Amino acid sequence: MNKSVNPRELPRVSVQHHHAMLPDETHDERARAEAIKSFRAKVGKLFYQDGRAVYDGVAKPAFEKREGREPKDHHEARKALRDTTFFQTVTGLRRVGQEMMWSSVIDSVERETPVLMQRAKELAPKNGGTLKTDPDLPLPSYHDACDIHVMPGGYHTDRVADDIGQGAILDRGAFIYHGGFPGRRFDAQAKTSIFWLKEKFSDFAPKTILDMGCCSGHATTALKEAFPEAEVTGIDVGAPVIRYGYARAAAYGLKVNFAQMNAEKTSYPDASFDLVYSHIMFHETSYKALPKIIAECYRLLKPGGVMLHADLPNINQIPDFYQRVVVNEDNYDNNEPFWMTMHDRDWVADSIAAGFAEDQIELTSTPLLLALPPESGSMDDPEQLVPSPLHFSILYARKEG
């Protein structure tokens, strides 16, 4: 295994592979995307790394002077930090950077929508799989209450019939948000858990795979490429993102089904899938929805089938208060109401309640992979995947039979 690499020390930064469903951008739109990436990277360093000095040197001492003791948890640590103009400004900049990012992406998508709609029509017959939208599917409250990660319109908003806009906004915006670290197809994060599974169970050859909360299909196509013989299906509550995902998969020459469904309760019969998977979906659901999703996974699995969910690390397992504060901040500033509170649920207990045997459940973590572009800079040459210091949580369970 390669030595862990700090993202700021990476010599080369990925460029997004411009597949047919991504909007064309003007020179200045491309430049703006780069500028916003750099803006966010600088603010990110100030926040995740440099700000620790402000906590240790200013915020914590001020708290101790006032209260006569150290902060007892990360809530108190955050309150102490909120008294500093530094933290106020940097958290403000994080929010502004996020808003500018989506806004700049929307510029291209808004203009290019007629072209993208036409391309989606031309690509659709080339997928070979099925696409099923359901206009009567009720939108879960956790998608209606606010636009998750400040993406205007969320995953679900259709502004015209057969809209694909939200899928395009997510595809381009998320790439910029992550600074290119998940690689040219924005799938190195999903590959983290997929490769974990393949390494742990090299004999596992699922014939049917369900990707829950698939959005624009980044993890879904990664699953299809990892298990090319399998029938792969992505589901999401949003119609525009799966229409986009269906066309995007076709653009990559991949046969992938997409359906508009709620992971809490799908319309598939019992025992439909060998592998039920999700990637960074849990934190975008809710305290009530999570156990229902896990129960649905158990119902959907064939005997001997596998449930695999990957998401952000548990701050309760981070010893350092400053680290907890910064990892949790999206809960306050980025429209992520369930960001870390997903870990307040006992995922193992929920899995047992769903029907999985305790000795068939594993809750673990694995280093998040980053994608390094090739030295040639050519899209035809392969990326290199390297582990980063950040760990993702993994919930694994195997159904008996």
Next chain:
Amino acid sequence: MSSDKVTTESLKISRVAKGKRPVSYPQEPAAERLLAIVSALVTEVAVLRDRQDTMERLANAKGLILADEIEVFEPDVDGRSAREAWRQAYMDRVFAILDQEVESAAESA
């Protein structure tokens, strides 16, 4: 459905996300506006810089070194109009947060 009258050509996608916006400066609400304005400005300067860089690289590739001519250049009537139109759109972008506040106020009136 409100999207019935929207054609793909007339499409306008909102840049504002649903959900309460966090307060960064509890004691200084004006600072919130300034932060957004300045951040947009920071970004646009970098965009401008990239465009300039593109021009110089293209010119050099064609064997043109433009520095002296740049110093004395004046745009014609069309050039001045085009620049003025650009600046209006630019100022809209830089001050977007204030336009959003106006729109929000108008909606709740």
